Amino acid sequence: MQDISDKEKGAWLPLLEYAVTKGMSLSTLRRRIKANKIQFQLREGKYFIYDDGSFPLEDPQKVISDLKEQVADLKTLVQVLESKQRA
The missing domain is CATH 1.20.5 (Single alpha-helices involved in coiled-coils or other helix-helix interfaces)
Structure with missing residues (x-):
């Protein structure tokens, strides 16, 4: 989606790690990726989701x-x- 800039704080987490951290299902995250409702990157066939540390x-x-x-x-x-x- 977008590259991370130096001004942003947080980290790019693999899909599974993000799911565990946020207590979300992989299915939900995949639907949000497909709908472009979550900030993500695709690296070598693996999804990474940006975690700014907040719990919306x-x-x-x-x-x-x-x-x-x-x-x-x-x-x-x-x-x-x-x-x-x-x-």
Whole structure:
């Protein structure tokens, strides 16, 4: 998206590290990247997201929606792992 300037404070974090730091799902971050709603860079096929250290407040309904999505992702993962275990 944009190069970082010397005046900006913060760091470019790999997608997974940013997700863990901010408590967000990878799916949510990928959707925001696709919609160009978050500052990112693509380096050698890997996404990096700019972290200015702040924790922006989100709409509670959005947080609930994101959590429901995470639950759905985890349920899918459990189903996949259970089916592999049976095989």
